[in-house]
C-alpha cells in the first residue's frame with residue numbers, strides 16, 4: 088500500500104514534543120533577525136503525536152529493502168549485518184563537537200589512534216590516515232601519495248595500470264590525480280593477463296592499481312611476480328582494499344607486495360551504507376610513504392593525544408576534520424568486539440558462504456569463472472538473455488521474494504553479470520531460501536517470462552526509470 092505523506096496524516100493540535108515556554112521577549116528575536124528573513128506565516132509542518140511519528144518512520148523503513156529485513160547480496164558492497172552496539176557507541180560519543188579543544192577530546196583521539204593501529208595490524212601497513220570519507224576518496228589520496236613519491240624522487244611518470252575488471256572509481260581517481268590510465272586485460276581464469284601486463288610496463292609507469300581479491304571474487308595468484316615487475320620500474324603497488332572482507336587474518340596487503348591500500352570501513356567493518364550514505368576509506372602506507380600522508384595526524388606524546396600538523400612533505404589536508412566520525416567509531420567498536428580471532432572467523436565464514444552459494448547456483452545459471460571464489464562470485468544470465476530475459480529482470484524479480492538484487496552488469500567483462508556476495512552474516516537456511524528462489528526464477532524464465540518482464544510486482548513502487556531518477560534527483564518530500 089502506498090505510504091501516506093506525513094502531511095496527509097497531520098491533524099491540528101497533535102504534538103510529539105513539548106517545547107519549553109519562550110523565556111525571552113518575542114520582540115528581541117524579531118529585532119535581531121532582519122525583516123526580510125522573517126516568515127509571514129507559520130511553516131506548514133505536520134502535526135502528529137509521538138506514536139504516529141514512530142509508526143510513520145517504521146512504515147517507511149519497511150517499504151524499502153534493507154539488511155535488517157533479509158539477505159542483501161549486492162556484490163562488492165559487503166552488505167553485512169550491522170551490529171546495533173556500533174550505533175550505541177557512535178551515538179554515545181555523538182555529543183562531541185569537532186571544535187572542542189584537544190584536551191577535552193582525548194577519548195576520541197585515543198579511539199582514532201587505536202583504530203589506526205588496528206588497521207595497521209590488519210593490513211601490515213606502517214601508518215594510516217582516517218581522513219578520506221569514502222573508498223573513492225581514499226583512492227584519490229592514495230594516487231596523490233604516489234604522485235608525491237615520484238615528484239620527491241624526480242621520477243618522470245605519467246601512467247597508472249588498471250585491470251579491465253576494476254571498479255569504475257579506480258580509473259576516475261587516477262584521472263583526477265592527473266595520470267593516464269592504461270587498461271590491462273584479464274585472462275581466461277579471470278586474473279591479470281601477465282603477457283598483456285608485461286607488454287604495458289615501462290619506465291613511465293607510476294604504479295598499478297589492483298583490486299584483490301578482484302571484482303570476480305578471485306585472489307590474484309601472480310601477485311608476487313606482478314609486484315616485483317612494478318617495483319622493478321620504481322612503480323608503486325596500490326591495493327583497492329574494498330574487498331578486504333575475504334582477507335582478514337589470512338593475508339596482509341603489505342606482506343604480499345602492496346605499498347598503499349585503502350579499506351572501506353563501511354563495507355568490511357560494518358556501517359549501514361548504500362544510497363550514497365556516509366563512508367570512510369582510510370589509507371594505509373608502508374614506511375617509505377609515511378611522510379606523504381595527509382595532515383594532521385594523530386600522535387601520542389607523554390600520554391596526551393595530539394593532532395599534529397608539522398609534516399612538511401604531506402600531501403595536505405583531505406577532510407574538514409579528521410574523517411567521518413560516526414563511521415570511524417562504528418568500525419573501532421566492531422573490531423574491538425570481534426578481536427583478531429573473530430575477524431579471522433569472519434573471512435572464513437564469508438568465503439565459505441560464497442562458495443556454498445556458488446556451488447548450489449552454478450547448475451542454474453552460467454558461472455563466469457568456474458573456480459573456487461573468495462567473498463563473492465559472478466554469474467552470467469547470457470543463456471537467459473538469449474531466451475528474452477535479462478539480468479536486470481532477474482534482479483528485479485528477486486525483490487518480489489523479499490531479497491535485494493545482486494550487483495548487475497559489473498564487472499564489465501562478464502555479459503549479463505549478476506555479482507553475488509552473501510557475507511558472513513547469513514545462515515545456511517537463508518542461503519538455501521535464496522537458492523530456491525533463484526531456481527524458481529530460472530524456471531520462470533522458461534515458463535512464465537511475463538512475471539519477470541515487469542518485475543517487481545509486489546513492491547510499493549514497481550519498475551522505475553533509474554536513469555531519470557539519477558539525473559533528476561529530487562529528495563524533497
Ligand SMILES: *Cc1c(COP(=O)(O)O)cnc(C)c1O
Pocket residue numbers: 163164221222223224254256298302327329330351366367368
Ligand atoms: C565500493 C568500492 C569502491 C568505492 O568505494 P566508495 O566508498 O563507494 O567510494 C571501490 N572499489 C571497489 C572494488 C568497491 O567495491
